[in-house]
Amino acid sequence: MIGFKLLIKSIIKNIPGIEKIINLHKSTGGTDEARYCYSIWLRHLCLAHKNGFKIPSTIAELGPGDSLGVGIAALICGADKYYALDVVKYWNKEKNIKIFEELADLFKKKENIPGPDEYPRVKPDLDNYEFPIQILTEKHLKKMLNSKRLDSIRNALVNPNEDKGKIVIKYFIPWNDTNVIIPESVDMIYSQAVMEHVTELNHSYESMYKWLKPNGFMSHTIDFKSHGTSGRWNGHWTYSDFEWKFITGRKKFLINRAPHSTHMHLLNKNGFKIIRDIKTTLNSGIQRKKLTVKFKDISNGDLSTSVCFIQAVKRSPMN
């Protein structure tokens, strides 16, 4: 049942025209801090490297949020094309430039990766938070951090969506059409705390398959928690579709409530081979008998998986 506070919030969110009075999509949280972006990018990169992937040249990110900072960190490390796909444009040029300068500084200083002491809720965890000098070697960093290259990144941030310089940054907001990105042109697609919000999940995985080059790979952290819609971390699975529609109100998206196994199924169905699946589990949630009809048969694994980190590679159509 919907609690009193959530009921009031939901009534407000359902008032016709409310989205014109209050901004229902104010900000997203993490990527307005350079250290957060640095930490996220290096976590995805380190785990990709463990699976044998090189620093990608062309990257695409779903849901960058408050800044393009995670993509900027990837550009500083060696990528030269970055595509950002979101449904709301939260960021602005000034914020991106500020985060870029701070990120360049962090890489110049070879700062360790901010870990659980600084970002306790961020996943995935790493075994080692030291600067990954085995991936970003002195020689590589010298090339990537030269002032001409950094100027190219700065220019691309000032003039995004131009295809002129050595560095290209393009954004697609909102993106609905798979054709926004050329098929088989991307080396790596990643997201952080986004896939739980995506309304058209199958369409998104299908599009990502099309965008990736053969053997291209993906890296996603997915947070299955209730995002403030319940006092219990997995209480969102107790609401009927009717209650859920009311809770969502006029927001363009909230969370899609898809559990871990739905993502696994869609990844397999859309041609991906899962090569890493790190689950964080919590046993403190709701009792099974409280689940709404739609979710009553979810596995115990789904019911206790609060976050997962997935890396997957594009299978060739023959496999």
Ligand SMILES: C[S@@+](CC[C@H](N)C(=O)[O-])C[C@H]1O[C@@H](n2cnc3c(N)ncnc32)[C@H](O)[C@@H]1O
């Ligand atoms: C919780 S925020 C995470 C932002 C950022 N990745 C971070 O780590 O802070 C979720 C983001 O997903 C975006 N989003 C929601 N639906 C999306 C979709 N269908 N495609 C791309 N991004 C989407 C939201 O607009 C928002 O920027």
